[in-house]
Amino acid sequence: MDAKIIDVAAKAGVSPATVSRVLNQANGVTSKTRDKVMKAVDELNYHPNAAAKNLRQQKTMNIGVIAQDINNAYFTEIIKGIENMAYAQKYRVFICDAENQPEKEREYVTMLMDRTMDGVIMITPQLSDEEICEVANKGYFIAVIGRNIEHPRIPCIYTDNVKFSRQVMEHLLACGHRDIVFLNGYPEAIDSYERLEGYLKALKDNQIPFRPELVENGDFNENGGYEAMKRLFDKKIPFSAVFAANDEMALGVYQACAERGISIPDQLAVVGVDNNRISKYVTPPLSTVNQPKYTMGAIIVERLIDQMNDNQYEDKRVFVVDSELLVRGSSNFARK
Amino acid sequence: MDAKIIDVAAKAGVSPATVSRVLNQANGVTSKTRDKVMKAVDELNYHPNAAAKNLRQQKTMNIGVIAQDINNAYFTEIIKGIENMAYAQKYRVFICDAENQPEKEREYVTMLMDRTMDGVIMITPQLSDEEICEVANKGYFIAVIGRNIEHPRIPCIYTDNVKFSRQVMEHLLACGHRDIVFLNGYPEAIDSYERLEGYLKALKDNQIPFRPELVENGDFNENGGYEAMKRLFDKKIPFSAVFAANDEMALGVYQACAERGISIPDQLAVVGVDNNRISKYVTPPLSTVNQPKYTMGAIIVERLIDQMNDNQYEDKRVFVVDSELLVRGSSNFARK
DNA sequence: CTGAAAGCGCTAACAT
């Protein structure tokens, strides 16, 4: 069906090698023959077969991004950073949605072994450190966003969860809150664990006793936040602020409050995490923590490409980026 | 670096052909040899090279999804439907983000020509009908979601924008509204055009004169909705309801109202489109139009795979699916 | 049931 390089060569009256040269490096060819070749290419609408090219060159110029859940804007922002930087370096980016399933992550990681992808970026993977290291040990190129994996060949980028959690808490404490709820994501997630740790440390720093009944687990989704709030209300214990482990759950808090007629921020302050695109459009605008998502994606893919190119250990492997607390209407209310 | 089929064959004491048979069809092989082969495969951690396989078989089992913007939950829901159905049929799905740029769409479409993908699904493409038809004419497999393209080889699925727009309008009219704003997306988009058409038809059906000053263009994003509302408020003309061409813009309306102290729904009714995941969590919950997004993805990919398999015209090519108006708190208020 | 060998379409080393 499709034209092959040999057809182009015949039409242009040259050899396949010359066609290849024109289409690739493009030096060492007369401009006259180049024109002949390009004419034939156009006329036959020739597109080099990627499989043949990949097989011959032992590379694909493809990078896979394995995201935990493309429904979450946190991931899609990062992906845009990856995409644009990779594109500038002639790599194509393919997004894979793991749908929160470790088996799917594992399945997509095999794209490295079967050489469908030259490299892969995992965003907050669910696979264990060991499993990911094992892949890197076999010589494949893999980078990770949202976690630090101790392996000399795995570039990592992440924010300090503990640090920004403490900042959030300091902000709420400064507003006069003492009974602060922490709405966790699913407890297995490393982000959950570290954000909780920051919450606890801040309490300790301020000599406020930890009350376990103020911590509820959600699932990083709106409904999980909503259900968790209902459970809290049912406990009939007083609290004046909620620190939700992400913005989606904070939205669930909004809903639960709306149903009970509880006004934000005067009756309840709310802070989320991730600076979801919609968070500034809700009423009141949601205070949240912003991570440089786009930049994180761009940095890590650049680092991955570097590594794929010279295939040697480079000094800068781990990047820790700062987050920024955005105080908006949902918590900007000094409690007397 | 990696083991090849010939290594496996040597280790198992068989020929490469036998290894291939074991790994593929798996019939016509003694269970004894199969075991030997599988053992060697495991020990060598063998993964067939995809490029070689693709080249030999002239297919990749890859399907590409070209989405307009993966930041928008409308697309990601559809993609999940595609993904899961394709997965069940042994196809891998790769998501490509066109970032609203026609050139990027075009670039990703070349994945068909270079045989990186066996087929491609475009979700609300920006390319012209002609351009898409041309690709199909060359024998490539392409399917479209969100638009009907008249071509015997292009499966299409979409909802009737005009129809549900009229339903939205009937609902608002039934609530007693007469001065209804229409907040359009970018005017070039076919969805914008058709939704506007429904708006106009509903007015006509009800003998309500069309007032152009009640129509504003947005960009399908929160900020566009917000800015459009500000322009409307500045006009100082009365209106009691807003029909926004999607939920994102409706959120911008919420923000604009919050800033002016306008209460939804009693001072202003708002209806969106798409049933974005977050729309039921905002306050008040947003009335919207639900499309069976997941199902649409699943149907079209199944149809595309059918076509790739028997490569012949099938009767059912165009699917029109019904949408459903979800009346929630933002418009459920009878005006006296 | 299994093996031998051709060939998918391209690039790169070598030759001219």
Added chain:
DNA sequence: ATGTTAGCGCTTTCAG
């Protein structure tokens, strides 16, 4: 500056 050719790793006839 251009052509010839081997071979990337696999599957699939065709033989046996």
